[in-house]
Amino acid sequence: MLFGKTLLITGIASGIGAQTALVAASLGAEIVGVDVKAPPATVPGAFIEADLSDPAAAAAIAARLPARLDALCNVAGISGVAGAAKTLAVNFYGLRALSEALAPRIREGGAIVNVASIAGYGWRANLERTKHLVGVQGFPDTAALVREFALTEQDGYPVSKEALLLWTQRAAHQPLFRGRGIRVNAVSPGPVTTPIYGEFRALFGDARVDDDITRVGRPGTAPDIAPAIAFLCSDGARWINGANVPVDGGLEASVNASVLGF
Numbered sequence: 001m002l003f004g005k006t007l008l009i010t011g012i013a014s015g016i017g018a019q020t021a022l023v024a025a026s027l028g029a030e031i032v033g034v035d036v037k038a039p040p041a042t043v044p045g046a047f048i049e050a051d052l053s054d055p056a057a058a059a060a061i062a063a064r065l066p067a068r069l070d071a072l073c074n075v076a077g078i079s080g081v082a083g084a085a086k087t088l089a090v091n092f093y094g095l096r097a098l099s100e101a102l103a104p105r106i107r108e109g110g111a112i113v114n115v116a117s118i119a120g121y122g123w124r125a126n127l128e129r130t131k132h133l134v135g136v137q138g139f140p141d142t143a144a145l146v147r148e149f150a151l152t153e154q155d156g157y158p159v160s161k162e163a164l165l166l167w168t169q170r171a172a173h174q175p176l177f178r179g180r181g182i183r184v185n186a187v188s189p190g191p192v193t194t195p196i197y198g199e200f201r202a203l204f205g206d207a208r209v210d211d212d213i214t215r216v217g218r219p220g221t222a223p224d225i226a227p228a229i230a231f232l233c234s235d236g237a238r239w240i241n242g243a244n245v246p247v248d249g250g251l252e253a254s255v256n257a258s259v260l261g262f
């Protein structure tokens, strides 16, 4: 499915990113990984160490890449315990900067897959704030945005994922991506038992996480998520663009039923 394709995967050192590398490699892809920390030896491919919260990271990564890429998997993310400013920088502005820097390197017909979250569900309810955050050009001073919108530590994660879901739909139609035939989609996991999961429990409380799990019967695992990312990178997904694919055991459907009353 990915034979002969080269994928760049951020967040490759752990959880969903590491599993995506294993799945994509088993489907024939060459892998280049990006992370703040080195991946375990079991994770295939080349590795570039970089911190996506650094505004200089995107250009530094681009300078070290092969001339041609087929897909960018934006998997790296943090929970919010490092504060809302850092969380916005890693989960949205750093991801967007990397996507924009690499678009000219991604082949015609290639793909970008953004790992968002069920936590970004509120992008419609918070539309004006989300539009503002996405409308800010370049790599902003995220601490100033946190002050402007009075974001708490708990807000950082959902607000970053709301921005990511809105931007995914916008980017799918921007000339930088669409003009080159690059599809931009999102995958939104529910709770998944990776290292970030314990931080979610600390940040949002056990009751919130347990309610989500009760709705769908069990938490997800990285192997539940990675195949959906690999599929969206493949030519089999060639008519899927600007979509958000919930990979959550039915959690979004259950929340929709509660919120919309059906």
Ligand SMILES: NC(=O)c1ccc[n+]([C@@H]2O[C@H](COP(=O)([O-])OP(=O)(O)OC[C@H]3O[C@@H](n4cnc5c(N)ncnc54)[C@H](O)[C@@H]3O)[C@@H](O)[C@H]2O)c1
Pocket (backbone or CB within 6 Å): 010, 011, 012, 013, 014, 015, 016, 017, 034, 035, 036, 037, 050, 051, 052, 053, 075, 076, 077, 078, 090, 115, 116, 117, 118, 188, 189, 190, 191, 192, 193, 194, 195, 196, 197, 200
């Ligand atoms: N696990 C869940 O419950 C869950 C649910 C919904 C969405 N997600 C999303 O899935 C993605 C992957 O998370 P995971 O569950 O694999 O967590 P994880 O903590 O196992 O992996 C995250 C990876 O991102 C890397 N990373 C963190 N900050 C970085 C930075 N500044 N620059 C480069 N790399 C950085 C980490 O080193 C780590 O390897 C994240 O975007 C997360 O928000 C996870």
